[in-house]
Amino acid sequence: MNAASPILELRGVHKRYGVGGGLMARRRTLTAVAGVSLRVERGEVLGLVGESGCGKSTLARMILGLEAPSEGEVLLDGRPIASLGRLERGRLVQPVFQDPYSSLNPRRDVASIIGLPLIVHGVGTVAERRDAVAEMLGLVGLAPRHAEAFPSQLSGGQRQRVAIARALVLRPTLVVCDEPTSALDVSVQAQILNLLLDLKERLGLSYLFISHNLAVVHMLAGRVAAMYLGRVVEEGEAGRVLGAPQHPYTAALLASALTPDPSLGLPAMRLGTVFPNPLALPSGCAFHPRCPAVFERCAREAPALLPCPGGGRAACHLTGQDQHQAA
Amino acid sequence: MSGAGDIVLDVQNLEVDIPTPGGMLHAVRGVSLTARRGETLCIVGESGCGKSLTSLALMGLLPAIAARRAERLSFAGEDLLRAPASRLRALRGDRMAMIFQDPMTCLNPSLTIGDQLTETFLRHGKGNRRSARDRAVALLERVGIAGAAGRLGQYPHQLSGGLRQRVVIAMALMCGPDLLLADEPTTALDATIQLGILQLLAELQREMRMALVLVTHDLGIVARIADRVAVMYAGEVVEEGSAAVVFDAPRHPYTRGLMDCIPQPGRTPPGTRLGTIPGLVPSLVGDMQGCAFRGRCPHAMPACTEPVAVRGDAEGHAWRCVLPENALERAA
Ligand SMILES: Nc1ncnc2c1ncn2[C@@H]1O[C@H](COP(=O)(O)OP(=O)(O)OP(=O)(O)O)[C@@H](O)[C@H]1O
Ligand SMILES: Nc1ncnc2c1ncn2[C@@H]1O[C@H](COP(=O)(O)OP(=O)(O)OP(=O)(O)O)[C@@H](O)[C@H]1O
Numbered sequence A: 001m002n003a004a005s006p007i008l009e010l011r012g013v014h015k016r017y018g019v020g021g022g023l024m025a026r027r028r029t030l031t032a033v034a035g036v037s038l039r040v041e042r043g044e045v046l047g048l049v050g051e052s053g054c055g056k057s058t059l060a061r062m063i064l065g066l067e068a069p070s071e072g073e074v075l076l077d078g079r080p081i082a083s084l085g086r087l088e089r090g091r092l093v094q095p096v097f098q099d100p101y102s103s104l105n106p107r108r109d110v111a112s113i114i115g116l117p118l119i120v121h122g123v124g125t126v127a128e129r130r131d132a133v134a135e136m137l138g139l140v141g142l143a144p145r146h147a148e149a150f151p152s153q154l155s156g157g158q159r160q161r162v163a164i165a166r167a168l169v170l171r172p173t174l175v176v177c178d179e180p181t182s183a184l185d186v187s188v189q190a191q192i193l194n195l196l197l198d199l200k201e202r203l204g205l206s207y208l209f210i211s212h213n214l215a216v217v218h219m220l221a222g223r224v225a226a227m228y229l230g231r232v233v234e235e236g237e238a239g240r241v242l243g244a245p246q247h248p249y250t251a252a253l254l255a256s257a258l259t260p261d262p263s264l265g266l267p268a269m270r271l272g273t274v275f276p277n278p279l280a281l282p283s284g285c286a287f288h289p290r291c292p293a294v295f296e297r298c299a300r301e302a303p304a305l306l307p308c309p310g311g312g313r314a315a316c317h318l319t320g321q322d323q324h325q326a327a
Numbered sequence B: 001m002s003g004a005g006d007i008v009l010d011v012q013n014l015e016v017d018i019p020t021p022g023g024m025l026h027a028v029r030g031v032s033l034t035a036r037r038g039e040t041l042c043i044v045g046e047s048g049c050g051k052s053l054t055s056l057a058l059m060g061l062l063p064a065i066a067a068r069r070a071e072r073l074s075f076a077g078e079d080l081l082r083a084p085a086s087r088l089r090a091l092r093g094d095r096m097a098m099i100f101q102d103p104m105t106c107l108n109p110s111l112t113i114g115d116q117l118t119e120t121f122l123r124h125g126k127g128n129r130r131s132a133r134d135r136a137v138a139l140l141e142r143v144g145i146a147g148a149a150g151r152l153g154q155y156p157h158q159l160s161g162g163l164r165q166r167v168v169i170a171m172a173l174m175c176g177p178d179l180l181l182a183d184e185p186t187t188a189l190d191a192t193i194q195l196g197i198l199q200l201l202a203e204l205q206r207e208m209r210m211a212l213v214l215v216t217h218d219l220g221i222v223a224r225i226a227d228r229v230a231v232m233y234a235g236e237v238v239e240e241g242s243a244a245v246v247f248d249a250p251r252h253p254y255t256r257g258l259m260d261c262i263p264q265p266g267r268t269p270p271g272t273r274l275g276t277i278p279g280l281v282p283s284l285v286g287d288m289q290g291c292a293f294r295g296r297c298p299h300a301m302p303a304c305t306e307p308v309a310v311r312g313d314a315e316g317h318a319w320r321c322v323l324p325e326n327a328l329e330r331a332a
């Protein structure tokens, strides 16, 4: 354990896929992640928001070691992920995915789903493993009788509790949550969010929390990063990013969020309708074809992710100036 | 305003039963709904309360083991209960379309998205291959997929969750339906794309006076687009009314509980715990006595074990609860 280094550090991470190559089409390169550098400190929740298809899940898979970056480095606890053994990696980082239905093996009961990571990694004796599973059940608010249930006999919220218990049984330091509540209804979502907050406090966990729901991110995250087309376009303390966004995309994201106020209709879309295409990244700033504040420099030159007023970083040529706030 | 001729969908007392090893599951229990041209009806409610089965029953697409009964089920005045299967097939995908909750259930993993988009259009004789392809590209662009022509050759597994969802939306719109049943159509999308799609649906409603029945658990969407809201619990509609009334003056304790579960930016400080609705949904197997919500209701009383009648007011607000009308009002 290396107390000085962040639990997660990404350095210039890229991921490219080859796509197409049918009869007529030539094979092309799709850039899913285009140079992401981020840190998650111990005990911190980093909220990750962004465009659908901007590479959040791809980033999550690389952090979990399920895919290797095409370029750049993923460091867990200060060490390159490729240098870690499976057990070491499993003890540092675990996932909770969106879909509590397909992520659990339907043919195993709850106890063996939760205990499986211990068996795979040869942790503890049979009795110790049984105790660990019982403890996890209690921790995530499931009754001892649920140990023998199969996923099909559980509600969506109970299944997501099982997925969380499975993620925590190896006592990881970092949990990567990829839209952990978007498949759940609001009353169950509230229970799972409360549970994640409790577990973070009790176990000192760090989360990378991916979500489209800004209200949820606001409730959980201390810091927020916003991605657009494979890049981080803004990052900083949650109150600052969500309260006074500096990047026009983050501002648009916030303006598009639908708060439950029936006296309001749909907000007018302020973005251009040229939607992002990772097969043909725009020149200059990747957001320029949709940006309400675009000016001639944007198509020519890509803005760097630089410190911005109020703290954090933003990648926009207008950062620090006021113009785009009015847009 | 709107007359009876505007009613696109009219269902009365819909029931869906599914045999299970533990007994007959009464998944949908007496649901009545109407949707008019140009109107948006939102259906909300806890997971498992029967929203998807209701939509599937309306489309005649229930799984084979499920049994459907209704007093009335009509589409644009046409009786669907007695319509032959061939007529239903002709209507589906053409005049009435559905967006399924799980995009993968309506995408064939071994066909390109281009082939899948054009298939319905061609099957309903809407045009030739060329016009089908043009329409597919145009719709993909409208749901916000850039370089759509280049995407036509991709297979579903090569798309992100959000892209798949938008392909499915485009597919449902290929023939320009009169009624669109959309089951959680934007859950996997970021706010800007979600907004774009909701605006597109709203536009199509204006252009073609399409009726939209939207199933969602996102109360933010409901608040912003619904003309009417139906709140379902354990297979029943427990409250129905205009969005303003259901949000601001709910009469059913379940609706009130739902409103308290949602984080409100600005009003829910970071780290606060949300309200929850303790307890579990009752089993839908066998007969149910009294109010289905009473096991979890903070206001339950002896009268709740008796059958609960639907009450309502002249403005079309209806609810199924025995409490006095002002019981849930809150000091502002
Ligand atoms: N195996 C793959 N082959 C080719 N392209 C892929 C593959 N996996 C992902 N992509 C592409 O990479 C991009 C990023 O996908 P990713 O799933 O990471 O997005 P996301 O930000 O998680 O989106 P969403 O919010 O919709 O879940 C998308 O354009 C997607 O189509
Ligand atoms: N094929 C099936 N066999 C047995 N039971 C089923 C089947 N399909 C649905 N059910 C049950 O019927 C009830 C209603 O299901 P439905 O899918 O309509 O719920 P829903 O309101 O759409 O929930 P969600 O918000 O999770 O999508 C649930 O209790 C479900 O478990």
Ligand code: SF4
Residues within 6 Å of the ligand: A247, A248, A249, A285, A286, A287, A288, A289, A291, A292, A293, A294, A295, A298, A303, A315, A316, A317, A318, A324
């Ligand atoms: S750099 Fe230009 S195009 Fe990019 S976001 Fe800023 S203003 Fe818009």
Ligand SMILES: [Mg+2]
Residues within 6 Å of the ligand: A056, A057, A058, A178, B160, B161
């Ligand atoms: Mg994703």
Ligand SMILES: [Mg+2]
Residues within 6 Å of the ligand: B051, B052, B053, B101, B183
């Ligand atoms: Mg459903």
